Amino acid sequence: MKDLIQKLKKRFDVNDVVYQKDNQTYLTIAKDQAVSFITHLKDVEGFTHLVILTAVDWIEDNEFQLTYMLNNPGKKVDLGVRVLIDREEAEMESIHHLWKTAATYQRELREMFGIDFPGSPRVNEDFILEGWDDIPPYRRDFDTKEYSEQTYYPRPGRKTHDPAEYMKKKLYPEE
Amino acid sequence: MTEESKYRDKFPAKNPDGTNKIDLDSHKFIKVWQGPNHPGITGNMSLELDLQGDEVMQCKTHVGYLHRGFEKLMERRRFIQCFPICVRIAVPEPDFNEYCLSASFEELAGIEIPEAAKWMRTLLLEMSRLQSFLMWMGGQAGSFGIGVVGQWTNYARDLVLDRFEEISGGRIYHMHMTPGGVRGLPPTGFENRMEETLQTIEEIMKDVKDTLFDNTIFKKRSIGLGVIKPEMVEPYGITGPNARAAGIPKDVRKDYPYLKYPELDFDVLTAENSDAYTRAELRRQEIHMTIDLIRQIMAKMPQSGDYMAKVPNVLHWQIPRGETYVRAECTRGEYGYYTVTDGSGYPRRINVRGPSYTHAVALMEKMAIDVNIADTAGLMVSLHTYPPEIER
Numbered sequence: 202m203k204d205l206i207q208k209l210k211k212r213f214d215v216n217d218v219v220y221q222k223d224n225q226t227y228l229t230i231a232k233d234q235a236v237s238f239i240t241h242l243k244d245v246e247g248f249t250h251l252v253i254l255t256a257v258d259w260i261e262d263n264e265f266q267l268t269y270m271l272n273n274p275g276k277k278v279d280l281g282v283r284v285l286i287d288r289e290e291a292e293m294e295s296i297h298h299l300w301k302t303a304a305t306y307q308r309e310l311r312e313m314f315g316i317d318f319p320g321s322p323r324v325n326e327d328f329i330l331e332g333w334d335d336i337p338p339y340r341r342d343f344d345t346k347e348y349s350e351q352t353y354y355p356r357p358g359r360k361t362h363d364p365a366e367y368m369k370k371k372l373y374p375e376e
Numbered sequence: 377m378t379e380e381s382k383y384r385d386k387f388p389a390k391n392p393d394g395t396n397k398i399d400l401d402s403h404k405f406i407k408v409w410q411g412p413n414h415p416g417i418t419g420n421m422s423l424e425l426d427l428q429g430d431e432v433m434q435c436k437t438h439v440g441y442l443h444r445g446f447e448k449l450m451e452r453r454r455f456i457q458c459f460p461i462c463v464r465i466a467v468p469e470p471d472f473n474e475y476c477l478s479a480s481f482e483e484l485a486g487i488e489i490p491e492a493a494k495w496m497r498t499l500l501l502e503m504s505r506l507q508s509f510l511m512w513m514g515g516q517a518g519s520f521g522i523g524v525v526g527q528w529t530n531y532a533r534d535l536v537l538d539r540f541e542e543i544s545g546g547r548i549y550h551m552h553m554t555p556g557g558v559r560g561l562p563p564t565g566f567e568n569r570m571e572e573t574l575q576t577i578e579e580i581m582k583d584v585k586d587t588l589f590d591n592t593i594f595k596k597r598s599i600g601l602g603v604i605k606p607e608m609v610e611p612y613g614i615t616g617p618n619a620r621a622a623g624i625p626k627d628v629r630k631d632y633p634y635l636k637y638p639e640l641d642f643d644v645l646t647a648e649n650s651d652a653y654t655r656a657e658l659r660r661q662e663i664h665m666t667i668d669l670i671r672q673i674m675a676k677m678p679q680s681g682d683y684m685a686k687v688p689n690v691l692h693w694q695i696p697r698g699e700t701y702v703r704a705e706c707t708r709g710e711y712g713y714y715t716v717t718d719g720s721g722y723p724r725r726i727n728v729r730g731p732s733y734t735h736a737v738a739l740m741e742k743m744a745i746d747v748n749i750a751d752t753a754g755l756m757v758s759l760h761t762y763p764p765e766i767e768r
Contacts, residue, residue, distance in 0.1 A: 225700070251613055252729060253712065253729045268699075270714060274631075277631050277632060300613065301612050302611070302739075328440070329767045331440060338448060339448055345448055345449065
């Protein structure tokens with residue numbers, strides 16, 4: 202794995218390399234090099250299996266981290282490619298031309314994190330949430346508790362009882 | 377074509393990207409929704425089908441009926457509080473969620489689990505595979521109109537659930553694996569009762585073979601249905617039996633050995649021409665392989681010993697910043713958890729890779745085309761998908 206990273210470092214601007222375990226390494230690549238880097242990994246280095254594509258919201262740094270987990274089925278190693286993108290202008294090049302399934306991941310990221318992937322098939326169609334008009338819910342600043350309180354409480358006709366008092370009244374109404 | 381025929385066409389006009397050109401106003405096509413409750417799946421998901429006659433010309437998968445935001449909910453829970461949530465991501469196979477989540481927390485926190493716990497986890501995962509395959513077998517038969525097989529295999533599955541109940545107290549959700557190990561070892565006499573269950577299942581599987589696999593109706597409808605070509609495996613992210621039936625020997629248990637799998641004797645089962653019948657036959661063989669693995673585990677696992685490593689107080693547990701991806705081979709393929717921690721008492725991000733995510737959306741949308749509408753349920757089952765893991 203170390204040889205591969207050395208080789209990649211000669212061609213690309215690879216940073217923050219973490220050797221997590223024997224067959225799993227993480228690294229960071231600049232946004233403008235990312236797609237050519239991933240294409241190189243897929244076509245030349247044999248990382249032909251896209252395991253996951255997901256995002257992490259580093260709200261304190263005002264950044265999204267996109268993680269492309271790539272797998273080399275021949276050598277049985279994983280490479281986690283991190284790409285940091287600006288949280289305010291969340292946009293990234295699409296990789297649906299490399300893997301058909303990437304379009305589904307990108308559609309989900311568009312909906313859940315508000316990260317745009319121009320050109321990706323059906324990227325703006327609703328995937329999981331239908332008719333959602335709040336901020337994308339997987340962003341850190343979306344508060345699930347506050348949302349459910351606003352959306353579901355107070356329901357008309359709902360009352361809160363003190364259990365002891367309520368039972369007493371039910372069991373011994375005349376007292 | 378010079379001018380559009382007003383009749384239905386065996387070969388409808390194509391869009392530039394190769395997809396069928398669907399014009400609903402031409403009255404040649406009809407739109408049908410299959411789902412969200414539908415015979416093809418365990419859970420709720422719908423297929424938007426554009427039909428010409430009774431053949432599917434275009435398919436779109438719609439999910440969202442089960443979305444509870446598990447990944448987001450886990451970000452607001454302490455590490456131990458994630459366990460009651462994570463098991464619900466794949467209802468018929470919750471143990472893979474427990475294992476992947478426990479293993480990723482252990483890896484990031486640097487905890488090594490005891491030997492007995494590793495054996496116990498291997499046993500639980502194999503038992504989980506067994507009951508999930510049995511349930512699937514009933515679903516596959518049912519979707520082709522052979523309902524009795526589902527009655528038998530669900531009975532067999534219930535027997536495995538009894539064994540789960542003995543171990544953990546729970547039938548569906550076990551939550552037996554927690555960070556640091558497992559909650560206990562099997563009770564006295566478990567081995568005999570497990571052996572009895574396995575023998576009963578073997579007997580039932582003989583009947584299933586006769587009733588389903590040698591059945592003309594099943595063969596006629598499933599052979600040649602939904603063929604996965606080997607070259608489709610990488611672009612569509614296909615894993616598990618769906619890929620193995622196409623001749624690609626992908627098995628996480630062999631490729632990325634975890635727990636006690638390196639000490640067990642098994643081969644990766646593969647087949648050729650991944651159609652619905654081949655996939656069903658492969659899964660039938662996997663049931664027998666899993667039974668064999670459970671016997672091997674029962675013979676090798678220690679009867680007593682330490683099963684829980686020392687873990688910090690879970691209510692104040694903080695895991696240093698890091699990220700990892702842990703995978704396991706479930707019945708449907710590669711199941712994985714990508715976990716990110718930031719040094720606080722809560723996970724920063726947990727992303728679940730369920731095999732259904734790739735199988736039920738991109739792959740299903742491609743494979744449903746040109747399939748008779750009566751076979752879409754059978755095709756859907758033959759891909760073995762569980763919708764909750766698509767929308768997490």
